[in-house]
Amino acid sequence: MALMDAVRSVDWAAWSMPPATEWYLPARVPAAFQQLLSVTSEPESLQAYSSVMDAVAHNHSGWVYAAAVPAAPLLARVAQERDGRARRTALEILADLLCFTVAGQQFTGPARETVSTRDAIRRVALELLPVLRNLQAEGEAPGTPSARFLIEAIEGTGL
Numbered sequence: 001m002a003l004m005d006a007v008r009s010v011d012w013a014a015w016s017m018p019p020a021t022e023w024y025l026p027a028r029v030p031a032a033f034q035q036l037l038s039v040t041s042e043p044e045s046l047q048a049y050s051s052v053m054d055a056v057a058h059n060h061s062g063w064v065y066a067a068a069v070p071a072a073p074l075l076a077r078v079a080q081e082r083d084g085r086a087r088r089t090a091l092e093i094l095a096d097l098l099c100f101t102v103a104g105q106q107f108t109g110p111a112r113e114t115v116s117t118r119d120a121i122r123r124v125a126l127e128l129l130p131v132l133r134n135l136q137a138e139g140e141a142p143g144t145p146s147a148r149f150l151i152e153a154i155e156g157t158g159l
Contacts, residue, residue: 003081007033007074014110015067020058024065028055033071036078036093037086045085052093062100064117066107072097072124080131091146094128095153097121125154 001009012026032051039045052075053059056068075097078090101118109115128150135147 003037003074003077004030004034006077010070010074011110012067012070015065015070017066017107020063020065023058024067025055026067029067029071031055033074033078036089037082039085039089042085045089048086049089049093052089053096057097057100064097064100064105064121066109066115066117068097068101069109069115069117069120072121076124076128079128088146091132091150094121094125095146095150098125098150098153099156122154125150129154 007030010029012029016024016026028051032048032055035044035051036048039048050059052071056071057064072094075090075094079087079094082090098118098121101121103118105117107115107117132147132151135144136151138144
């Protein structure tokens with residue numbers, strides 16, 4: 001399935017949960033991902049970063065919304081399937097989501113399951129480690145500093 005199709009297939013409204021219900025706007029998520037997938041310049045990259053972070057987290061307080069859980073594997077796909085600025089920005093978002101989550105932050109998911117926000121994002125980051133290590137081995141390739149940043153975030157959260 002194409003990336004944007006995968007983004008659109010998520011029922012983002014189902015991820016609106018307290019305490020974020022007053023700030024989380026589900027309609028922002030697909031638009032933010034579209035912006036991320038179409039970055040071609042540094043200003044666009046910065047704007048896409050802000051848009052995605054504002055869509056799946058309260059970027060100013062660092063509170064990660066439940067929607068970050070289904071967004072994390074999609075961000076990992078961006079890192080795997082895209083290159084350049086889109087990859088770098090996706091990796092930076094994943095790293096920040098991982099750093100922002102706090103131990104014990106959990107919610108009841110749409111299927112009535114208990115979900116640990118940090119654990120869910122950590123699992124995605126762990127699955128991405130081989131890609132990150134390959135990027136890091138490439139040296140100065142686009143995405144290398146962001147790969148290193150995400151590896152440091154993984155290591156810093158006790159993975």
